[in-house]
Every structure is written in C-alpha cells, then in structure tokens.
Amino acid sequence: MTRPAKRPTSFDVARAAGVSQTTVSFVLNNRPGQSIPEGTRRRVLEAARSLGYRPHASARALAAGRSDIVLLAVPDLPIGQGISRFVEGLAAALAEHGLTLVTHLAGAHGRPLPDVCAAVGASAVVGFGAFDPDTVQALHHAGADVVIPAHGDQDVAMQSIGHLQAEHLIARGHRRIGYAMPAHTGLVSMAEDRLKGVIQACADAGVDPPLVARTSLDAGSAAQAVTRWTERSITGICAFNDETAIAVLAGMREHGLTAPADLAVVGVDDIPTAGLAAPPLTTISFGIQEVVARRAEAVVAELAGNRFDDARPWLYPEIVQRAST
Amino acid sequence: MTRPAKRPTSFDVARAAGVSQTTVSFVLNNRPGQSIPEGTRRRVLEAARSLGYRPHASARALAAGRSDIVLLAVPDLPIGQGISRFVEGLAAALAEHGLTLVTHLAGAHGRPLPDVCAAVGASAVVGFGAFDPDTVQALHHAGADVVIPAHGDQDVAMQSIGHLQAEHLIARGHRRIGYAMPAHTGLVSMAEDRLKGVIQACADAGVDPPLVARTSLDAGSAAQAVTRWTERSITGICAFNDETAIAVLAGMREHGLTAPADLAVVGVDDIPTAGLAAPPLTTISFGIQEVVARRAEAVVAELAGNRFDDARPWLYPEIVQRAST
DNA sequence: ATGAAAGCGCTAACAA
DNA sequence: TTGTTAGCGCTTTCAT
Numbered sequence: 001m002t003r004p005a006k007r008p009t010s011f012d013v014a015r016a017a018g019v020s021q022t023t024v025s026f027v028l029n030n031r032p033g034q035s036i037p038e039g040t041r042r043r044v045l046e047a048a049r050s051l052g053y054r055p056h057a058s059a060r061a062l063a064a065g066r067s068d069i070v071l072l073a074v075p076d077l078p079i080g081q082g083i084s085r086f087v088e089g090l091a092a093a094l095a096e097h098g099l100t101l102v103t104h105l106a107g108a109h110g111r112p113l114p115d116v117c118a119a120v121g122a123s124a125v126v127g128f129g130a131f132d133p134d135t136v137q138a139l140h141h142a143g144a145d146v147v148i149p150a151h152g153d154q155d156v157a158m159q160s161i162g163h164l165q166a167e168h169l170i171a172r173g174h175r176r177i178g179y180a181m182p183a184h185t186g187l188v189s190m191a192e193d194r195l196k197g198v199i200q201a202c203a204d205a206g207v208d209p210p211l212v213a214r215t216s217l218d219a220g221s222a223a224q225a226v227t228r229w230t231e232r233s234i235t236g237i238c239a240f241n242d243e244t245a246i247a248v249l250a251g252m253r254e255h256g257l258t259a260p261a262d263l264a265v266v267g268v269d270d271i272p273t274a275g276l277a278a279p280p281l282t283t284i285s286f287g288i289q290e291v292v293a294r295r296a297e298a299v300v301a302e303l304a305g306n307r308f309d310d311a312r313p314w315l316y317p318e319i320v321q322r323a324s325t
Numbered sequence: 326m327t328r329p330a331k332r333p334t335s336f337d338v339a340r341a342a343g344v345s346q347t348t349v350s351f352v353l354n355n356r357p358g359q360s361i362p363e364g365t366r367r368r369v370l371e372a373a374r375s376l377g378y379r380p381h382a383s384a385r386a387l388a389a390g391r392s393d394i395v396l397l398a399v400p401d402l403p404i405g406q407g408i409s410r411f412v413e414g415l416a417a418a419l420a421e422h423g424l425t426l427v428t429h430l431a432g433a434h435g436r437p438l439p440d441v442c443a444a445v446g447a448s449a450v451v452g453f454g455a456f457d458p459d460t461v462q463a464l465h466h467a468g469a470d471v472v473i474p475a476h477g478d479q480d481v482a483m484q485s486i487g488h489l490q491a492e493h494l495i496a497r498g499h500r501r502i503g504y505a506m507p508a509h510t511g512l513v514s515m516a517e518d519r520l521k522g523v524i525q526a527c528a529d530a531g532v533d534p535p536l537v538a539r540t541s542l543d544a545g546s547a548a549q550a551v552t553r554w555t556e557r558s559i560t561g562i563c564a565f566n567d568e569t570a571i572a573v574l575a576g577m578r579e580h581g582l583t584a585p586a587d588l589a590v591v592g593v594d595d596i597p598t599a600g601l602a603a604p605p606l607t608t609i610s611f612g613i614q615e616v617v618a619r620r621a622e623a624v625v626a627e628l629a630g631n632r633f634d635d636a637r638p639w640l641y642p643e644i645v646q647r648a649s650t
Numbered sequence: 651a652t653g654a655a656a657g658c659g660c661t662a663a664c665a666a
Numbered sequence: 667t668t669g670t671t672a673g674c675g676c677t678t679t680c681a682t
Contacts, residue, residue, distance in 0.1 A: 007468065009675055020653045025677060035651065054467060057446040058392065059675035061383035062658045069445055071427070084430060091435035100436065100444035102396070102427040105409060110416035111425065119425035120394055120445055121382040142379060143332065217597045219605075243597050250601040272542040272568050273598050276575040334659055345669045350661060360667070384659035387674045 008051040017047035071122035093296035118142040146302040157315035162197025165238040165266045174236035178229040183216035191240045222251025242267035242274045259324040279323035287316030333376040342372035396447035418621035443467040471627040482640035487522025490563040490591045499561035503554040508541035547576025567592035567599045584649040604648035612641030
C-alpha cells in the first residue's frame with residue numbers, strides 16, 4: 001500500500017505559479033470573457049503540468065453544480081460488436097466537448113439505473129431505446145439534467161429496422177414472411193418495436209402479416225420455429241438480430257434446409273460472425289457514425305440548456321446483402 | 326425543461342427530522358460505533374424518504390475522501406455474452422458492499438483510462454487482464470486507491486486458458502498444433518499470454534511448439550491461415566477466441582475441409598453463436614461466478630486497506646466439448 | 651487582470 | 667446520544 005503523496009490541489013498550482021486559485025481556475029477551464037495575459041497563462045499551465053495536477057472531479061462537480069459525466073445505459077445482455085463501436089464513438093464525440101462517458105449494464109442484478117446515476121453524479125443519461133416516463137422522472141430526481149432519448153423518438157427508429165428487413169425480402173419476391181423473436185425476455189420490448197416495422201412493411205406491400213415464432217439460441221429450438229414457418233409456406237424470415245438469425249440457420253440445417261433456397265433469412269447488427277455463417281448472413285448494419293454524432297449533439301445541446309430539436313432520424317439502418325438471401 | 330425543484334439536502338432532512346446533520350449522516354450511513362435510539366433513527370429515515378432525499382455523490386466523495394465508485398476497464402471489442410455476465414455479476418457483488426460499478430470501454434478513440442478514472446473519481450479500477458506498471462502508476466495518480474489485478478496475477482490465468490486448449494487437443498491425439506492469432510491489434514497482448522500457455526502445454530507433452538498464424542474475421546484471411554497449417558500437417562488449432570475460431574471454420578469451408586476430421590478447432594469464450602456454428606464449436610468457458618466473487622472480494626478487501634492475498638486462481642476455465650473436436 | 655472570500659453538500663473530530 | 671465546527675478542492679461573485 002503506497003499512499004502516494006497527497007494529490008496536488010489547485011491551490012498548490014496557484015502557489016507554484018505565483019497567482020491565486022481564481023486565476024488557476026480561469027486558465028485551466030479557459031473561461032471565456034477573461035483576458036489572461038499569455039505570460040500568466042503559461043506559468044499556470046506549466047506549474048500544473050510539472051506538479052502533475054489533476055482537478056478533483058468531485059470537488060469540481062460540487063462547486064460547479066454539474067459534473068461532466070455522461071452515463072450510458074446499456075440494455076441487457078446480448079449485444080455484439082456494434083455496440084462497442086457505438087460506445088466508443090459516443091465516448092469520443094463527447095470527449096471533444098469535455099464530457100466523459102461511462103457505461104452501466106442494465107441487467108437484473110446490478111443496481112437500478114437511477115442509483116447509479118446518483119452514485120456517479122452523472123449530469124446526463126443516454127440510452128439506446130427510449131426511457132419510459134417514470135424512469136426519466138427517476139433519473140432527473142437522481143440528479144440527471146438531461147435524459148436522452150425521450151420517449152417516442154427511438155421507437156420509430158427501431159421500427160424502421162424491421163421495416164427495412166421486410167422490405168428487402170418483399171423486394172426479392174417473398175410474399176409470406178416470418179419473424180424470429182428472441183426468447184430472451186430482456187429483448188422482447190425492443191423486438192416488438194422491430195416487429196411493428198415488419199408488420200407495417202407487410203401491410204404497405206399488401207402481403208400477409210408475418211408469422212411470429214420465438215426461438216432461443218440453440219439449434220433445436222430454432223428447428224421448431226423453422227417447422228412452424230415451413231408448415232405455413234413461409235419463405236422469408238426477419239430475425240430479431242444476427243444471433244437469432246444464425247440460430248435459425250442452424251435450425252434449418254437440422255432439417256436439411258438451406259438458405260436462401262428453402263428459407264431466406266435477414267438478421268440485424270452485422271456482427272462479425274454474420275459474414276462467417278454458412279451461408280453468409282444478410283443483415284442490417286447501421287451508420288454508427290451518424291447515430292453517434294446525433295446522440296452526442298443532443299446531449300451537448302441539452303446540457304447547454306438548448307432544447308434539441310432535429311428532424312433527422314435516430315438510426316441509419318442499411319441492408320448488407322449476403323448469400324442467405 | 327423542468328428544473329425540478331432543487332434537490333433536498335441532508336440539512337433539509339435534518340431539519341425535517343428535528344436533528345442535526347451529523348445525526349442524519351450517522352443514521353444514513355449507519356455508522357458503526359454509534360448508538361442511535363430507534364426512535365431518532367426512524368424519524369430520520371422517514372424524513373429522508375418523504376423528502377425523496379438522495380445523498381449528493383460528489384459532496385460525499387469530497388468530504389469522505391473516497392467515492393464508492395469502481396471503474397471497470399473493458400478491453401477493446403470482443404464483447405460477448407460472457408463479458409456481460411461478468412460485468413453484471415461484478416456489479417451485483419460490489420453493490421452488496423455499497424459500491425457502484427461503471428464500465429469504460431478502452432478503445433482507441435475514447436479518452437485514456439486514467440482520465441476517465443479521474444473524471445468519475447473512481448476509488449478503484451478493475452481490469453480483465455493485468456495493468457502494466459505504468460498504467461497502475463497513472464491510475465493511482467488519477468486518484469484510484471486500488472487497482473486490480475496487479476501485474477502478474479492475471480497473465481498466468483490467461484496462460485491457463487491456452488494450456489487447457491492445447492491439452493485438450495493433445496489428449497485427443499493431436500501432435501501438431503496450430504495457433505490462430507487475431508489480427509486485431511488490441512487483442513494481441515492478451516493473445517500472446519494465451520499463446521504462452523499453448524506453448525507450455527506443447528512442451529509439457531513433448532510435442533512441437535504451435536505454428537502461429539494470424540487471421541482477421543473473414544473467410545478469405547482465415548483460408549490463408551488454414552493453408553499455412555495444412556501445408557505443415559497441422560491437425561489441431563487453438564484459436565484465440567470463438568470469433569477467430571469461427572473464422573477458421575469458415576476458412577476451412579473455403580478449402581472444402583471439415584472439422585474435426587481435417588482440422589480440429591478449439592475456441593475460447595463460449596459465445597452464443599459457438600454452439601450454432603457448423604460444426605458446433607468446442608470452446609473454453611469460464612466459471613464466471615468464481616471469477617467475479619474473486620475480483621469483488623479483492624476490491625472490497627483492498628479498499629478497506631487490507632492487502633488481498635489469496636492463492637486461488639483468477640480464472641476457472643473449462644472445456645466445452647462439441648463437434649469441432 | 652487578479653484576488654479575497656463565500657459557499658457547494660457532506661463527513662468527522664471534538665465538545666457538550 | 668447529539669450538536670458544533672471545520673474543512674474536503676473547486677468555482678464564482680464581487681472587489682480591487
């Protein structure tokens with residue numbers, strides 16, 4: 001246990017630079033509207049650097065009344081690589097505004113999101129799907145100034161995913177569509193949003209609504225779903241995500257069926273193993289950059305007190321056409 | 326924008342309960358060594374509840390000199406289900422000690438770990454692999470009281486994974502082993518640790534050291550690796566992880582080879598799609614519960630100032646035997 | 651252009 | 667058993 005020589009404070013820096021704490025604060029935050037002579041400024045910066053000074057986050061947050069911490073609430077388990085890219089991108093985008101992103105995994109056993117929010121003193125909370133009003137309430141109560149996305153925005157985006165899947169299948173001549181729901185309970189609400197999009201697309205095209213079957217991530221379970229579909233002459237499947245889609249592919253193998261001849265399958269996420277599946281999986285990928293930029297902007301704007309109103313979509317899904325279709 | 330009526334402070338609670346802030350603090354933290362009459366205690370609790378009081382994290386951290394925030398540094402990309410379970414489990418275990426876990430994704434573009442540590446005021450930082458001494462240093466400097474795992478502990482655990490993979494192959498008669506390294510740079514150091522284990526196992530069994538080939542997550546690249554192996558009569562592959570292993574399987578398919586007859590493959594992680602691969606992938610899974618408990622104990626102990634010394638292993642890897650072997 | 655001083659909300663000696 | 671008091675390290679208003 002090395003108790004590493006007490007951290008230098010802004011006061012230490014002030015003394016070393018021969019100025020006051022105030023000046024140090026001004027310089028380090030390069031506060032607008034102050035004209036600090038280049039000389040002073042450099043002395044402060046130099047002193048800070050040579051002391052290895054780090055502002056104390058809690059103290060700063062306490063005094064300033066807000067932290068620069070943004071909390072990202074990640075839904076339950078089964079997220080793939082896409083999410084990492086999302087998180088990374090968001091972290092980077094926020095970092096450019098001096099904000100720090102940390103992530104909380106939402107699962108059943110961790111503590112509730114508002115507790116975490118309060119515990120880290122986050123001033124903003126970002127989610128994937130929309131937060132329901134109660135949660136928003138609770139988060140504000142826990143000290144969050146801004147909570148994104150608001151209810152409504154995101155659901156539509158989710159639907160657009162399903163819509164795109166079904167559209168693709170329909171465009172390729174499929175008239176009888178199936179939907180592969182994940183068995184995992186944490187996913188159903190998201191899945192239902194996507195399913196709505198599929199239903200809509202079917203309606204738009206004047207084909208029958210999708211036949212929904214639930215499957216977990218094993219070949220046996222998927223094989224049963226496949227049976228249900230083939231019995232009803234379904235020819236194209238929209239799967240909730242790539243993992244589910246890969247399970248469907250495995251289920252088809254059990255029946256000696258192959259994609260896309262017997263059943264065409266479309267996933268969502270474009271996880272790394274999607275392209276490695278047999279046959280390679282057609283899927284939906286996202287323009288992560290846009291999505292990230294969107295979210296980051298929204299956070300920054302609202303944190304600055306400006307209502308963020310932007311008609312652009314929350315998600316930019318696009319088809320990745322591969323052999324399974 | 327509802328600016329929701331300033332949050333109640335501990336002072337408000339004190340007034341409402343007709344006691345002093347001190348008493349409130351004692352009650353709410355149920356500080357040991359204080360005998361607070363049940364009546365007072367309940368009045369305080371009641372007041373706090375009815376005001377919807379939440380302690381202000383920053384203020385508390387500032388005053389107490391330590392936060393109850395633990396920062397988990399997650400390495401780059403390959404987040405599978407295993408990691409989620411790990412995170413969740415750790416969060417739950419820490420929560421029982423009043424600690425809050427948040428996660429930072431390490432990738433290239435986010436801000437450096439020490440910055441995040443400082444920004445959230447974490448008092449402990451937990452990683453998967455060991456932190457190198459410089460990083461440990463930097464983290465302490467950034468305000469972390471404890472950093473886990475220390476260098477050394479974890480490497481050995483990583484090696485044990487590779488060891489187990491190779492052992493399995495050797496036990497099944499393979500004498501010429503290959504190793505599939507991921508191309509992704511963020512992974513190489515972890516991969517090298519695992520590779521060491523493979524090398525060791527080969528040495529232990531008196532077989533040739535493994536032939537290492539690098540592959541990215543596409544069939545073409547993997548096919549090249551497969552060529553290198555088959556040219557040298559390799560019969561069994563230890564892959565860095567399941568994704569890599571699945572790529573190898575795809576690469577084999579390109580050559581018309583099938584596992585395990587032509588080449589046996591063992592992955593690591595037991596990701597959901599591992600069992601859905603064709604053929605289902607033999608892999609290494611972990612006794613997450615043990616690992617989690619281990620880490621959590623270590624954090625709690627060291628945070629309490631007790632050096633954590635425990636000979637038990639850091640990882641509990643075990644083979645999941647499936648058709649690819 | 652810079653500094654003095656008053657807190658931010660909480661904890662923890664120390665008194666009472 | 668409870669209250670008084672002094673900070674924790676920083677920001678920020680108000681003087682200078």
